[in-house]
Amino acid sequence: MMLRIRAFEDAAERLSQGGVSAFGSAAGNIAMVRGPLHLSTGQEAVAAGVCQHLQRSDLLTSTHRGHGHTLAKGADTTRMMCELFGRAGGSNGGKGGSMHIADFSVGMLGANGVVAAGLPIAVGAAHALKLRGSSAVVACFFGDGAINRGPFLEALNWAASYHLPVLFVCEDNRWSATTHTSATTAGAGAAARALALAVPAETVNGNDVEAVCDGAGALLKAVRGGEGPRLLHALTYRVKGHVSVDPAHYRDPQAHAAALEGDPIALASARYVELGGKAEDIDALVRQAKQEIDAAQQAAHDAPWPAVDAAFSDVMNTGAGRWF
């Protein structure tokens, strides 16, 4: 899974160059993937480790950096790539793009362009599951920047008050856009804030997929057991800039180089070999992932654009047809 996410992100990054005006980069018309593209490169272990424990019927809310969560929840790569290309066959019919990628058919309720906006939606979905007597749970991903927004406090308080089946996952990549989160965050961070709201929390190395998997597994067991919400604080690192055209020159080169040493795929590969696996197996998986993404990319390239009529559908039923 991590290799598939990495291959997807690498392709998306390549295809997005020249796709948005930001950080001194000018947009042209040549990029296949246009608009702001937020990459989760280097954060793959969090998505893979948590979603390992999710069933198709479980629900998930994500962030603006949501490709990895979507893939790990089981979404189809071709439909996802079509969405990034803005094509009619995309998971959202080309209406959302990268920042709003969603696949409700696998319980992935959407990436979100607003920091922390997924948290209230996640607790509402969990509340509905509980009221309806469902055994499904909700995994709610958000970043370290989100813990400084009000909905973080509101949603944790809500989930704890009603004992809702939700696993909060703070995917801490250390950066709030171009500001190091530590520079603007008081106190001891996500886990401490969760504990203050009586939400049990665990902190794990988010680049170690086994640690994420073990941590999430234990917490989800409690969540599924009706013990109420839990929070997983996964410490990882944002390898790329805030958006794909951001060269992130504001980072200290030495600290950045040191952080890259903890690459989750390198770590997992080394562990695999250490446990007696063959390096060739990994190479084969890398090739397989690349082939899958290449095929998705080709399919997206060949897919038709949405018809203009689609701009007027799925808005609302009441008064449909009245646009002015």
Add this chain to the structure above:
Amino acid sequence: MQATNPISYAQAACRALAQAMQDDPAIVVLGEDVGRGGIFGQYAGLQARFGEQRVIDTPISEATIMGAGVGMALAGLKPVVEMRVVDFALCAMDEIVNQAAKNRFMFGGQGRVPLVARMPIGMWSASAAQHSQSFESWFTHLPGVVVVCPSTPQDNHDLLLAALACGDPVIYMEHKELWPLSADLQPTGSALLGQAKRWREGSDLTLVSWSRQMHWAAEAAQTLAQQGVQVDLLDLRTLWPWDRDAVFASAARSGHLLITHEAVQVAGFGAEIAASAAEATGCRVRRLGAPRIPVGYAHTLEEAARVRPAAIVAAALEMLA
């Protein structure tokens, strides 16, 4: 006609909601103090009847009340989301604007948000600047939501049922000074979203209003009739979609259209109606709303923000002069 079994605007909504909850187990209510009936009594008795699982008392967390409503809707429920007053709904603007209203379109129709967000508007005497506002025009500007502003107990009953049945996110705006207004309720009433109601027929001037202001428009029309001016008086009831056919037909007949609302006149919904009707029919138009000032506490200051019947009469006569 003598009222025989009058019911208040608040009770009418409560009766409609109880009926809908009885018929549809997916409907739940969430908001602050709803278990005790809501501070205006518009949820009286519902928790006792349907239980605290379906009539959910929440923390004072407007953003999450609204956002959770969106999540509940995506997971199969039909939430009625209580914001207490529209002024507090401002704490949930992201959840209304970026989440509830956009969800269906942005995700390519994968989900829908059948949610009714109740956010009472309007002056509520001596409630000052943060509890007196009328923001209906803000939401008419927002693709993806229905906007409803009932003015009578009957409409509050019928339109709440229609809102609950429509499947779209609805911004449902009751008026705080209308809660005690009482009238007989016709069980067969069935007001539709997007359908205006003619309160009075006339051919000299078309007068359009909604919500609390509708009652002052009616007083003004009565006064004008005594002066020989026959007003065609329309209660818009739903601001999006709004009944363009009814307004245009009336304006085309009378040639004069006056819109009055309690909200600030600048960029109010009256401007949209005036512009649309003038484009469509070439009628003369005028709008009359509040000055662009915050509502003051002292009654003298509050009065400066109210558009009384006398002002409507004066505006009508000036138009026809």
